[in-house]
Amino acid sequence: MKIDNVSYRSVWVDADDGWSVHIFDQTRLPWSLDILRLTGRDQVAHAIRTMQVRGAPLIGAVAAYGLALALRHDSSDAAMERDAALLAATRPTAVNLAWAIRRMLTRLRTTPQADRVAAAYDEAGRICDEDVIQNEAIGRQGLELIGEIAARRPGPVNILTHCNAGWIATVDWGTALAPIYMAHDRGIDVHVWVDETRPRNQGASLTAWELGSHGVKHTVIADNAGGHLMQHGQVDLVIVGTDRVTRTGDVANKIGTYLKALAARDNNVPFWVALPSTTIDWTISDGVSEIPIEERDGREVTHIQGRDAEGRVTGVQLVPDGSPAANPAFDVTPARLVTGLITERGRCPATADGLCDLFPEYV
Numbered sequence: 001m002k003i004d005n006v007s008y009r010s011v012w013v014d015a016d017d018g019w020s021v022h023i024f025d026q027t028r029l030p031w032s033l034d035i036l037r038l039t040g041r042d043q044v045a046h047a048i049r050t051m052q053v054r055g056a057p058l059i060g061a062v063a064a065y066g067l068a069l070a071l072r073h074d075s076s077d078a079a080m081e082r083d084a085a086l087l088a089a090t091r092p093t094a095v096n097l098a099w100a101i102r103r104m105l106t107r108l109r110t111t112p113q114a115d116r117v118a119a120a121y122d123e124a125g126r127i128c129d130e131d132v133i134q135n136e137a138i139g140r141q142g143l144e145l146i147g148e149i150a151a152r153r154p155g156p157v158n159i160l161t162h163c164n165a166g167w168i169a170t171v172d173w174g175t176a177l178a179p180i181y182m183a184h185d186r187g188i189d190v191h192v193w194v195d196e197t198r199p200r201n202q203g204a205s206l207t208a209w210e211l212g213s214h215g216v217k218h219t220v221i222a223d224n225a226g227g228h229l230m231q232h233g234q235v236d237l238v239i240v241g242t243d244r245v246t247r248t249g250d251v252a253n254k255i256g257t258y259l260k261a262l263a264a265r266d267n268n269v270p271f272w273v274a275l276p277s278t279t280i281d282w283t284i285s286d287g288v289s290e291i292p293i294e295e296r297d298g299r300e301v302t303h304i305q306g307r308d309a310e311g312r313v314t315g316v317q318l319v320p321d322g323s324p325a326a327n328p329a330f331d332v333t334p335a336r337l338v339t340g341l342i343t344e345r346g347r348c349p350a351t352a353d354g355l356c357d358l359f360p361e362y363v
């Protein structure tokens with residue numbers, strides 16, 4: 001995606017040294033565009049844990065490069081297994097992380113030790129290239145959906161999205177936002193309701209930044225406003241991303257997604273989920289009982305970061321001293337509340353048969 005007319009991916013290998021890895025520090029957006037140079041396993045693990053880098057497909061890709069960086073230090077079997085396990089454990093919900101590490105190990109376990117570093121960079125690069133191709137395809141599949149709505153009547157297609165599933169959450173294009181970018185670029189009048197997405201505010205700080213940078217009309221709203229807008233006919237479509245989809249179509253996504261799906265169902269608003277097939281967990285069927293939900297530090301709820309009148313980025317406390325906070329970072333939307341899934345191979349119902357029709361080789 002372009003920033004000030006310069007094309008970027010969200011992760012890349014340094015062109016000069018050929019081995020260090022660059023990411024954007026997403027905890028600094030939208031106030032500053034800081035590029036972090038990652039040079040080792042622990043720095044990558046820290047970046048994922050603290051959400052300097054986040055988004056299901058992107059943390060998988062960055063963890064893959066994290067293993068390549070670790071192998072530069074020690075490419076022995078024992079070190080490789082240890083470092084892979086450490087990286088895979090940095091965040092539990094997004095299946096892309098475990099998938100990427102598993103894919104790396106599948107290649108590296110049969111690679112001679114002397115060739116492992118080169119093979120790891122090659123495999124991590126393939127993971128990145130495939131993510132870009134898949135997300136662009138998701139964009140085209142979702143574009144049809146938006147076009148169908150646009151053809152029905154004049155005026156903007158009003159789309160609500162939750163959290164950030166844009167290009168900064170993936171290697172490029174994004175998932176939920178990819179169709180929106182493509183619709184905008186093709187002249188379709190789209191407007192996006194951007195859920196702020198408490199407590200980390202990925203919507204307010206990242207989705208709004210992305211859409212504004214691309215010139216897409218959008219309005220930031222409190223998370224609690226979506227149902228009201230749907231009741232008053234101001235939402236034509238909900239598109240969200242996801243961190244893990246079960247083989248039966250249950251969807252884990254940022255906390256609050258389930259509540260949006262309930263409101264959408266109650267108001268007959270189509271609720272679509274955009275995902276690459278790398279986000280499907282074919283080993284589980286019941287999302288509510290089987291998907292691990294990350295519990296993050298309560299400080300993310302009790303405190304918030306923003307820019308003050310003098311332009312300084314600072315944090316403030318929102319709750320009384322001593323008030324405990326709970327912070328589940330994801331929830332699961334049962335497939336029955338999902339209108340359909342937008343994947344790189346097409347759209348399908350959120351059902352086992354729907355996924356099987358698109359991805360028969362996985363079942």
Ligand SMILES: CSC[C@H]1O[C@H](OP(=O)(O)O)[C@H](O)[C@@H]1O
Nearest residue numbers: 054055056165169241242253254
């Ligand atoms: C394209 S995946 C985006 C997905 O990841 C986000 O989680 P987090 O910000 O905690 O990494 C959120 O659930 C998004 O829908």
